[in-house]
Amino acid sequence: xxxxxxxxxxxxxxxxxxxxxxxxxxxxxxxxxxxxxxxxxxxxxxxxxxxxxxxxxxxxxxxxxxxxxxxxxxxxxxxxxxxxxxxxxxxxxxxxxxx
Numbered sequence: 634x635x636x637x638x639x640x641x642x643x644x645x646x647x648x649x650x651x652x653x654x655x656x657x658x659x660x661x662x663x664x665x666x667x668x669x670x671x672x673x674x675x676x677x678x679x680x681x682x683x684x685x686x687x688x689x690x691x692x693x694x695x696x697x698x699x700x701x702x703x704x705x706x707x708x709x710x711x712x713x714x715x716x717x718x719x720x721x722x723x724x725x726x727x728x729x730x731x732x
Contacts, residue, residue: 642725655682676714 670685
C-alpha cells in the first residue's frame with residue numbers, strides 16, 4: 634500500500650527474542666540511524682513506533698492540550714483508530730478485520 638507515493642505497508646517478523654528489523658527503505662525515508670530512540674505506543678492491538686525527539690514531545694503536548702479542550706479522550710482516539718484500521722482492511726483485502 635502507498636500513500637502520497639511512499640510505501641506505508643510492509644511486513645517484518647518478531648524474532649524469538651522480541652526484536653524487529655525496520656526495513657532500510659523506511660529508515661532512509663525517515664533519515665533514521667541505528668541509534669534512534671523510539672517511543673512504542675500500544676493502541677488497541679496495534680503497536681505504533683515514533684522517534685523520541687523534540688518534535689514528538691512538542692506535538693504530544695499540543696495534542697494533549699487540543700484533546701483536553703475538545704473533550705476528546707484517549708479511548709475516543711483508540712476507537713477511531715480501530716474503525717480506520719477496519720476500513721483499511723476492507724479496502725486492501727476485501728474482508729472484515731478479525732481482531
